[in-house]
Amino acid sequence: MSLKNTILTSLIESEKSGYDIFRQFQNSLNYYWNASYQQIYKTLDTILEQGLVSVRTVKQEQKADKKLYSLTEKGIEELENWVHEPTSQQKTKNDLLVKLTLARKFGSAAIIKQLQQRLSEKENELLNYRKIERAYFTPKPSAETHIKNVTYYLALRNGITHCEVEINWLHESIDMLSSNQ
Amino acid sequence: MSLKNTILTSLIESEKSGYDIFRQFQNSLNYYWNASYQQIYKTLDTILEQGLVSVRTVKQEQKADKKLYSLTEKGIEELENWVHEPTSQQKTKNDLLVKLTLARKFGSAAIIKQLQQRLSEKENELLNYRKIERAYFTPKPSAETHIKNVTYYLALRNGITHCEVEINWLHESIDMLSSNQ
DNA sequence: CAGGACATGTAATTGGTTACATGATTGC
DNA sequence: GCAATCATGTAACCAATTACATGTCCTG
Numbered sequence: 001m002s003l004k005n006t007i008l009t010s011l012i013e014s015e016k017s018g019y020d021i022f023r024q025f026q027n028s029l030n031y032y033w034n035a036s037y038q039q040i041y042k043t044l045d046t047i048l049e050q051g052l053v054s055v056r057t058v059k060q061e062q063k064a065d066k067k068l069y070s071l072t073e074k075g076i077e078e079l080e081n082w083v084h085e086p087t088s089q090q091k092t093k094n095d096l097l098v099k100l101t102l103a104r105k106f107g108s109a110a111i112i113k114q115l116q117q118r119l120s121e122k123e124n125e126l127l128n129y130r131k132i133e134r135a136y137f138t139p140k141p142s143a144e145t146h147i148k149n150v151t152y153y154l155a156l157r158n159g160i161t162h163c164e165v166e167i168n169w170l171h172e173s174i175d176m177l178s179s180n181q
Numbered sequence: 182m183s184l185k186n187t188i189l190t191s192l193i194e195s196e197k198s199g200y201d202i203f204r205q206f207q208n209s210l211n212y213y214w215n216a217s218y219q220q221i222y223k224t225l226d227t228i229l230e231q232g233l234v235s236v237r238t239v240k241q242e243q244k245a246d247k248k249l250y251s252l253t254e255k256g257i258e259e260l261e262n263w264v265h266e267p268t269s270q271q272k273t274k275n276d277l278l279v280k281l282t283l284a285r286k287f288g289s290a291a292i293i294k295q296l297q298q299r300l301s302e303k304e305n306e307l308l309n310y311r312k313i314e315r316a317y318f319t320p321k322p323s324a325e326t327h328i329k330n331v332t333y334y335l336a337l338r339n340g341i342t343h344c345e346v347e348i349n350w351l352h353e354s355i356d357m358l359s360s361n362q
Numbered sequence: 363c364a365g366g367a368c369a370t371g372t373a374a375t376t377g378g379t380t381a382c383a384t385g386a387t388t389g390c
Numbered sequence: 391g392c393a394a395t396c397a398t399g400t401a402a403c404c405a406a407t408t409a410c411a412t413g414t415c416c417t418g
Contacts, residue, residue: 032278064369097213097336104328143360147285165342179324
């Protein structure tokens with residue numbers, strides 16, 4: 001379960017509530033991790049039982065109580081071990097490519113529509129990444145930049161470059177299918 | 182469950198055994214889908230109950246019996262409906278990017294090792310794709326090419342281009358982390 | 363006054379992995 | 391003789407989604 005380790009990693013920065021972690025996943029982090037809030041709350045329960053995090057409850061006026069989680073020594077050890085373990089790739093599951101092969105059975109009109117939909121999603125995604133890039137990484141980090149910013153920059157670059165090739169591929173595919181109808 | 186639809190799609194070509202489908206996933210298909218054989222056998226049971234496929238058992242000399250599955254009318258309808266449904270993106274879960282952010286906590290030596298490991302995996306993957314490209318898609322398909330080959334070619338191109346940017350990103354990341362130690 | 367952000371959860375179901383289980387053939 | 395390929399499955403467990411459930415504050 002790597003959601004566990006992703007949550008622990010997020011808690012290195014500061015103590016956080018389940019909702020804080022959820023928002024972080026939804027915003028800047030969404031090019032490298034994704035989880036629903038139900039999953040996050042459940043996992044927090046589990047790692048609390050395992051002693052990897054501790055919790056303190058903060059009473060808030062006019063808002064529901066907040067449970068702030070922070071890393072324990074055991075949690076830090078867990079993370080350090082995990083860094084050294086082999087890292088397996090996420091298994092590809094690309095519905096769009098499967099549907100693409102169905103074009104010859106059911107015609108390409110429907111699949112072209114799906115590709116165009118995905119194209120507009122990806123274009124939006126890229127705009128967001130570019131916004132983050134401009135705001136936090138101009139000028140581009142160099143060898144002298146603090147390592148924290150370097151790793152964030154590299155993660156963002158990963159999101160950007162994959163997004164770009166996907167957009168190119170979508171254009172190419174839409175063109176080819178359109179001229180082949 | 183899109184594994185269901187992926188299996189149905191695979192059965193459009195011809196009737197297949199669970200093992201045939203598994204091999205197809207392992208080989209050429211692995212740039213767009215991935216599943217274990219346990220999952221495939223289980224799903225085949227489910228879609229047989231749902232009437233989306235039919236089965237016939239083939240006795241084989243000197244080998245275990247084979248169960249060959251083929252699409253039913255209902256299965257084809259199911260697929261046609263699925264093509265028109267909105268297609269959601271696979272949720273990103275990138276362990277390597279999470280580990281990358283841990284470099285500032287635990288040092289970059291361990292993470293550089295992980296990046297190099299991934300690099301060699303990706304380089305192998307790319308060589309395989311190139312082999313398929315040379316064998317089946319020279320010269321490159323054009324507007325006149327049969328649609329079947331066009332869709333297969335596009336799926337392969339998707340695998341190749343993503344593999345390439347990942348390799349570039351890995352080089353860039355290893356360089357940047359190394360000079361920042 | 364409606365919708366979105368904040369804030370936390372439970373329950374049921376489905377999807378996926380890991381371990382267990384068997385047995386023949388073919389090629390090195 | 392050992393590993394890989396062919397061929398099929400069960401059982402236990404872990405991961406993830408969907409639906410249900412509640413309540414406040416703030417902004418337009």
